Amino acid sequence: MLTVKNLSFSYNKTPVLKELSFKVKQGEHLAIIGESGSGKSTLLNLIYGEYDLNKGEIFWKDDAILGPKYNLVIGYDFMKYVSQEFDLMPFITVEENIGKYLSNFYKKEKKERTAELLEVVELTEFAKTKVKLLSGGQKQRVALARALAKQPEIILLDEPFSHIDNFKKQSLRRSVFKYLKDNNITCIVATHDKEDVLGYADNMIVLHDNKIAVNDSPENLFKNPKTPLIASFFGEFNVMNNQIIYAHQLQVVEKSDLKVTVIRSYFKGYYYLIEVDLDGETVFFEHKVSLEKNQNVYIQKKL
Numbered sequence: 001m002l003t004v005k006n007l008s009f010s011y012n013k014t015p016v017l018k019e020l021s022f023k024v025k026q027g028e029h030l031a032i033i034g035e036s037g038s039g040k041s042t043l044l045n046l047i048y049g050e051y052d053l054n055k056g057e058i059f060w061k062d063d064a065i066l067g068p069k070y071n072l073v074i075g076y077d078f079m080k081y082v083s084q085e086f087d088l089m090p091f092i093t094v095e096e097n098i099g100k101y102l103s104n105f106y107k108k109e110k111k112e113r114t115a116e117l118l119e120v121v122e123l124t125e126f127a128k129t130k131v132k133l134l135s136g137g138q139k140q141r142v143a144l145a146r147a148l149a150k151q152p153e154i155i156l157l158d159e160p161f162s163h164i165d166n167f168k169k170q171s172l173r174r175s176v177f178k179y180l181k182d183n184n185i186t187c188i189v190a191t192h193d194k195e196d197v198l199g200y201a202d203n204m205i206v207l208h209d210n211k212i213a214v215n216d217s218p219e220n221l222f223k224n225p226k227t228p229l230i231a232s233f234f235g236e237f238n239v240m241n242n243q244i245i246y247a248h249q250l251q252v253v254e255k256s257d258l259k260v261t262v263i264r265s266y267f268k269g270y271y272y273l274i275e276v277d278l279d280g281e282t283v284f285f286e287h288k289v290s291l292e293k294n295q296n297v298y299i300q301k302k303l
Contacts, residue, residue: 001025002047002154002186007056009039009046016042018210020056024203026153027184029177031197031218033233034207040190041083043207044156047188048081049074060154080147081156086139088146090132094123097131098145117145120179122172137164144176154186161196173200194234198222206230236273236284247273249302250285256300265290 002024009017016039024030032040045051047058052067059065060078068074075081088097095114102110118124121141126134131142140163147155160176161169177200180187189196197204197218204221206213208229214221225231225244236247260276260283271286276299285299 001061002188003057003059004047005057005059007043007046007058008054009042009051010054015210017046017207020212022205022212022215024186024188026186027181028202029180029187029189029200031201031204032188032190032207033192033197033204035229036192038207039210040207041158044081044083044158044188044190048079048156049076077150078153079156080150080152080154081158082140082143082147082160083158084162086143088131088139088142091130093128093130094118094134094142095127097142098149100146100149102149113149117148120148120175121145122168122175135163137168140164141172148179148185151183152185154188155180157187157189157191159191159193160189161193170195198234206233238283238285240278240283245301247284248286250283250299251302252285252287252297253300254298256298258299260297260299262291262293262295262297264293 004023005021007017007020008015020043032043034040046053047065049065049067049071052069057064060076063076065076089100095118098117099110099114102113104110115124118127121144123138123141123145126138131139134142140160144160161173164172173195177187189201191197201218203215204218205215206229214226214230221230222234225234225237228237228239228244231237231244231246234246238245238247238250258278260278263275263277263282266273266275267290271288272290274285274287274291276283276285291297
C-alpha cells in the first residue's frame with residue numbers, strides 16, 4: 001500500500017501542494033486530475049523521490065520514500081516512473097531498449113519477456129527499429145514497455161497516452177491497463193483525459209488550490225459532480241439554478257418553462273451539440289438532429 005500523509009511542498013517558497021493525505025492499495029489504480037499547474041506532475045515526482053518534502057511522509061508498504069537529501073541515486077527498485085520526458089537510448093532498437101535492464105543470464109526468459117511487452121504496447125512490428133526513427137507516440141510506448149520490464153510493484157504515469165494517435169490510443173489504453181490489473185501492479189496516473197480514468201481508475205483525486213478537493217470513485221464523481229471543475233473533466237455541462245447539469249441530461253420537449261433560442265449546432269458524430277441562449281445565458285444540450293439558427297425550442301432536464 002502507498003501511504004501519503006500530510007504532504008506539503010513548495011518551489012522557492014511558492015506553495016504547490018498543501019497537506020495531502022491519501023492511500024492506494026496494492027493493485028489499485030488512482031487517477032489524479034486538476035488544472036494545468038495544479039501540481040499533478042509534482043506529486044508524481046515526490047512519490048518517486050525526485051524532491052525532498054517540506055512536510056509529511058510517503059511510504060510504500062514499510063519503506064519510506066525519501067528524496068535526494070537521503071538517496072544518492074533517485075528512485076526505488078519496486079517503483080517505475082514514466083514521465084513526459086522519455087529518456088530512451090536512441091541508437092539501439094526498440095527491443096534492446098526494453099530488454100536493457102533484464103538479465104542476460106536468462107536469455108530465453110529475456111526474449112520472451114521482451115516479446116510479451118512489445119505485444120502489450122503494440123510495437124511488435126517495430127522490434128528491430130532504432131528508437132531514433134520512431135514517432136513521439138511510438139517512443140512513449142517504448143517508455144511504457146521499458147518501465148514494465150522488471151515488473152514493478154507500483155508505476156507512476158504522467159499523461160501516458162498524450163503523444164499517441166487517436167486511432168491507436170483506445171486499444172493501447174485497454175492493453176496497458178489490463179496488463180497492470182492482471183499483474184496486480186499499483187498505478188497512479190496524472191491525466192487531463194477522462195478516457196484514462198473512466199473504466200480503468202478505482203479512485204480519482206481532484207487537485208485544486210494546492211489541496212485535494214475530492215477523493216472518490218470516478219463513477220460517483222461523474223454522477224454527482226460537486227463543482228464545475230469536476231464536471232468539466234467529464235464533458236459539456238451547464239450551471240442552472242445553482243445545479244450542475246450535463247449537456248446529455250437535457251432534452252427538447254413540446255412545452256416547458258425553459259424557452260431557448262438556437263445559436264449553433266455542432267456535429268459530434270452520433271449526436272449534435274446544440275448551443276442555445278436562455279435569457280442571456282449560454283446553455284448546451286445534446287440532440288439527435290441539427291437545429292436551425294434562431295429557432296425557438298423548449299428544453300427540460302431528463303427525468
